[in-house]
Amino acid sequence: MYARIIFVMIRFCLWLGSAAALIGVAVPAVIAATRIVHEERLLRATLDGYVEYTARVRWRLLPRVW
Numbered sequence: 001m002y003a004r005i006i007f008v009m010i011r012f013c014l015w016l017g018s019a020a021a022l023i024g025v026a027v028p029a030v031i032a033a034t035r036i037v038h039e040e041r042l043l044r045a046t047l048d049g050y051v052e053y054t055a056r057v058r059w060r061l062l063p064r065v066w
Helices: 003-014 019-024 026-046 050-056
Strands: none
Touching: 003 019, 003 026, 019 050, 026 050
16 A cells, blocks of 8 residues: 555656655655554564564565565
8 A cells, every 4th residue: 555655656646757756755765664664563462473474574665575
């Protein structure tokens, strides 16, 4: 879900031809990455079986990147 939102924001910036808006996409992307880290901490602490799930699904946002 987070990857899709960032992808859509980038596409809108390119569609509009706005380099300034494209730079502005970095802020929500950093916020999303921070939120992912905090959510994973919470899920590992409270959800049974989440640690095993993260062992099988290694990538958080972009395959083979993070």
